[in-house]
Amino acid sequence: MFEELSLHILDIAMNSLAAGARNIQIAVIESVKHDWLIIRIRDNGRGMDGQTLKRVLARSFTSKSSRKKPIGLGLALLRQSSEMCGGTFDIRSVQGRGTSITASMRLSHVDRPPLGDLNATILALCASNEAVEVQLHCRSDEGTFYFSSQEGRPHEPRRTQKTQREGATASRAT
Amino acid sequence: MNLDELKKLKEKAQRQVALREGNKKYRVVFSMGTSGIAAGAREVMTTMLDEIEKRGLEDVEVRVTGEVGLEDVEPVIRIEEAGGEKTTYAHLDAGGARKIVAEHLEKGKKVDKLAVGKEKKTD
Numbered sequence A: 001m002f003e004e005l006s007l008h009i010l011d012i013a014m015n016s017l018a019a020g021a022r023n024i025q026i027a028v029i030e031s032v033k034h035d036w037l038i039i040r041i042r043d044n045g046r047g048m049d050g051q052t053l054k055r056v057l058a059r060s061f062t063s064k065s066s067r068k069k070p071i072g073l074g075l076a077l078l079r080q081s082s083e084m085c086g087g088t089f090d091i092r093s094v095q096g097r098g099t100s101i102t103a104s105m106r107l108s109h110v111d112r113p114p115l116g117d118l119n120a121t122i123l124a125l126c127a128s129n130e131a132v133e134v135q136l137h138c139r140s141d142e143g144t145f146y147f148s149s150q151e152g153r154p155h156e157p158r159r160t161q162k163t164q165r166e167g168a169t170a171s172r173a174t
Numbered sequence B: 001m002n003l004d005e006l007k008k009l010k011e012k013a014q015r016q017v018a019l020r021e022g023n024k025k026y027r028v029v030f031s032m033g034t035s036g037i038a039a040g041a042r043e044v045m046t047t048m049l050d051e052i053e054k055r056g057l058e059d060v061e062v063r064v065t066g067e068v069g070l071e072d073v074e075p076v077i078r079i080e081e082a083g084g085e086k087t088t089y090a091h092l093d094a095g096g097a098r099k100i101v102a103e104h105l106e107k108g109k110k111v112d113k114l115a116v117g118k119e120k121k122t123d
Helices: A004-020 A050-057 A074-084 A116-129 A159-174 B003-019 B034-039 B041-053 B094-107
Strands: A023-031 A037-042 A089-094 A098-106 A133-142 A143-148 B026-033 B061-064 B076-082 B085-089 B113-119
Touching: A004 A023, A004 A037, A004 A074, A004 A098, A004 A116, A004 A143, A004 B034, A023 A116, A050 A089, A074 A089, A074 A098, A116 A133, A116 B041, A116 B061, A133 B076, A159 B085, B026 B094, B034 B041, B041 B094, B076 B094, B085 B094
Parallel strands: A023 A133, B026 B061
Antiparallel strands: A023 A037, A037 A098, A089 A098, A133 A143, B026 B076, B076 B085, B085 B113
């Protein structure tokens, strides 16, 4: 079990990289007022078909075949964490379009792991593959924060913008 | 969550991304599967990135991979040299990571104490 939620985020986002995503959107929404912590990770990787998606939700699913989207224990661990903390876990995927994972938990739940070092997670992701755009949205009662690894880069490839649109379509389609 | 802290991230991430591009002499591959992350691979990676930046090493490329089948000795990294030589380091922590940067990546000397398995040569 991971001690920090940011490690969960890294683990899930690594699946996105393995699925060939060009764009990974991570959203962390924290509200003391409503007592929720919501984490969403959305990518435009190759997605999964219905059958794989069903198997992924089984607790013991693991895919050793590197041809498929390799998902190990990571999703099951995040689901366990969120359900243990009074929240829900949701995964949606459209083959060829991408995958979106949303995990929520009660902010005040005694078992809720701390968010931890989110910066280290984002840094590790950015350094893993510089061609992938990593976006981070944070929202809390204090305010909002947005980060993109492609921000302010001089030679932004056009392809990135295209895949970004595809990512947006995928999320609507789901 | 501290928004100020997150803001510092912007600059740093962009600087490090810029460092990672191009053909390099050394390629460091981090095992970032679930087991690697659980064992502390993220800290090993960020420490190495910091150290590489601090020492101004420009001939290093960083990559990640999923599970490498060495779950019992995670965190694991593999250093591939342009000549095809590969070295696998296991049971790493921040201290080990710093040492590998200082010895292997800067001076080209392997850290035998942290290395596992036999060296492999490809073509």
